[in-house]
Amino acid sequence: MPSILSIFVALVLLRLLYNRLRLFGIPGPWLAAYTRLWKLHSVWQGDHHHTAIDLHRKYGPLVRIGPRHVSVSDPKAIPIIYGINKGFTKTAFFPLQSISWNRKPQMNLFSARDERFHREQRRPVASAYSMTHILERESAVDTCTDLFLTQLRTMADAKASVDLGMWLQYYAFDVVGEITFAQKLGFLEQGRDVDGMIQAIRGMLAYASVCGQVPEAHPLLLGNPLFPIFLPQMESWNQVVVFTLKAINQRASLSRNGEVDKADSHDDGNDMMSRWMAIHHADPERLSTRDLIVHLSANVFAGSDTTAIALRAILYYLIHHPDAMSKVQHEVDMADQAARLSNPISYQESIAHLPYLSAVIKEAMRLHPSVGLIIERHVPAPGITLCGRHLPGGTVVGINPWVVHRDPTVFPEPESFLPERWLESGPEQLQAMEKAFFNFGAGTRSCPGKTISLLEMHKIIPQLLREFDIRTCREPSWKTKNVWFVQQEEFICYLQARSTS
Numbered sequence: 114m115p116s117i118l119s120i121f122v123a124l125v126l127l128r129l130l131y132n133r134l135r136l137f138g139i140p141g142p143w144l145a146a147y148t149r150l151w152k153l154h155s156v157w158q159g160d161h162h163h164t165a166i167d168l169h170r171k172y173g174p175l176v177r178i179g180p181r182h183v184s185v186s187d188p189k190a191i192p193i194i195y196g197i198n199k200g201f202t203k204t205a206f207f208p209l210q211s212i213s214w215n216r217k218p219q220m221n222l223f224s225a226r227d228e229r230f231h232r233e234q235r236r237p238v239a240s241a242y243s244m245t246h247i248l249e250r251e252s253a254v255d256t257c258t259d260l261f262l263t264q265l266r267t268m269a270d271a272k273a274s275v276d277l278g279m280w281l282q283y284y285a286f287d288v289v290g291e292i293t294f295a296q297k298l299g300f301l302e303q304g305r306d307v308d309g310m311i312q313a314i315r316g317m318l319a320y321a322s323v324c325g326q327v328p329e330a331h332p333l334l335l336g337n338p339l340f341p342i343f344l345p346q347m348e349s350w351n352q353v354v355v356f357t358l359k360a361i362n363q364r365a366s367l368s369r370n371g372e373v374d375k376a377d378s379h380d381d382g383n384d385m386m387s388r389w390m391a392i393h394h395a396d397p398e399r400l401s402t403r404d405l406i407v408h409l410s411a412n413v414f415a416g417s418d419t420t421a422i423a424l425r426a427i428l429y430y431l432i433h434h435p436d437a438m439s440k441v442q443h444e445v446d447m448a449d450q451a452a453r454l455s456n457p458i459s460y461q462e463s464i465a466h467l468p469y470l471s472a473v474i475k476e477a478m479r480l481h482p483s484v485g486l487i488i489e490r491h492v493p494a495p496g497i498t499l500c501g502r503h504l505p506g507g508t509v510v511g512i513n514p515w516v517v518h519r520d521p522t523v524f525p526e527p528e529s530f531l532p533e534r535w536l537e538s539g540p541e542q543l544q545a546m547e548k549a550f551f552n553f554g555a556g557t558r559s560c561p562g563k564t565i566s567l568l569e570m571h572k573i574i575p576q577l578l579r580e581f582d583i584r585t586c587r588e589p590s591w592k593t594k595n596v597w598f599v600q601q602e603e604f605i606c607y608l609q610a611r612s613t614s
């Protein structure tokens with residue numbers, strides 16, 4: 114009689130064999146064909162973006178990174194996987210990044226898997242992210258710039274080293290605060306991680322990146338359905354939600370049943386909260402109190418880390434490419450001499466008069482995208498042919514921005530920092546590069562907040578370089594860790610006031 118143990122072992126072996134045969138012929142690390150442990154381990158190490166680049170160089174456009182998981186590097190696959198009405202839906206990786214409120218997990222724009230629900234959620238809020246609306250808050254962003262520069266001047270005068278990486282994140286946080294809630298979040302003023310929000314977001318990302326590889330484990334961990342019943346105070350551990358509720362309560366009040374009270378709110382501002390409260394009060398069914406809370410908190414969660422990563426990358430590549438740094442500073446100085454720039458520099462001025470800077474911004478985001486894992490989607494039934502291979506329905510596919518941004522057929526010398534490629538390439542090449550630029554995702558689920566990030570980048574970088582010479586304190590000048598977002602740490606710099614400023 115076979116023992117229970119031998120039956121169990123036989124079942125496990127059969128399962129592994131089944132896994133192996135499912136996507137037979139798609140190359141990749143041998144262990145990945147059998148089990149998700151390979152992917153889990155690779156993500157756990159915090160360097161998966163580099164592993165993914167190496168794997169695609171070795172195996173080609175399709176790499177099997179799990180039993181049902183395929184990483185794709187061909188930019189031509191972007192409109193297929195992420196295009197409108199293509200039927201590819203978000204995977205279980207996303208919902209575990211939602212917040213919990215009123216004792217329930219609440220899906221936001223980012224985490225929602227149901228496309229219809231997502232469409233209904235995005236419709237009323239989308240216009241608040243348009244550049245026209247964001248620019249209405251430009252003067253508020255300028256107050257963040259003033260505060261940031263004042264703090265940096267003090268540190269530069271003291272000839273102290275500056276954790277510029279951290280300060281850029283404080284800046285990004287306060288800008289999101291101004292645009293979302295018409296208030297700074299206190300980061301620049303206090304020069305510290307207010308309410309531990311940066312740490313809280315890092316913890317959430319680290320959890321999502323690892324648990325997201327085995328999402329079935331989520332209900333046994335932080336997604337345990339018993340927690341809201343027996344541990345309701347858990348909601349108050351999420352600083353992002355706590356902050357959002359505090360911000361709402363400063364302007365209106367949430368009643369006992371969780372509804373936002375109309376009496377003491379004011380709907381006439383141009384920040385997102387005012388715009389969305391106005392919609393809510395006109396038609397609560399179109400945008401409920403729940404929707405208000407999840408949309409506002411999504412901004413705090415999604416808007417600061419991603420932008421800070423991009424800001425650091427731009428300065429990092431400039432510091433390590435002195436020629437490019439000189440060109441940007443020369444461009445700013447010339448525009449200044451021609452009296453084309455205000456103080457602080459406006460977004461429109463930056464776009465109109467600083468073309469080399471725009472190319473630098475693009476090139477830095479190409480080399481160091483904020484997102485460092487594949488942006489997962491499920492292949493719809495009955496399957497799809499990608500790069501000449503049939504992938505059955507249910508396969509998890511996705512493109513990693515780090516991989517597609519290094520496609521040598523689109524970006525020659527992919528590892529080199531060459532801002533000129535964005536200025537000197539012919540129209541066809543430029544179009545191919547734009548189509549392969551995947552920093553903000555693509556299609557209906559692409560990033561609505563990119564307007565906010567672009568506004569920040571085009572304003573604060575020239576402003577900093579107009580006023581300071583910046584160098585790093587040591588080499589290597591940062592450490593990176595891929596926790597879904599590729600964060601940089603210890604980007605410590607010296608700032609010196611420029612004689613021309």
Ligand code: HEM
Pocket residue numbers: 222223224235289411412413415416417419420423482483484488489551552553554555557558559560561562563565566
């Ligand atoms: C450099 C900065 C940023 C980068 C690189 C970035 C990247 C991304 C990417 C790749 C996606 C798509 C995810 C997917 O397709 O599954 C996304 C979605 C999203 N981002 Fe951003 N983001 C940035 C800044 C922001 C900002 C500033 C905000 C808001 C304040 C924001 C809010 C969102 C939201 C709400 C979504 C979900 C959109 C939807 O599915 O409808 N992001 N972002």
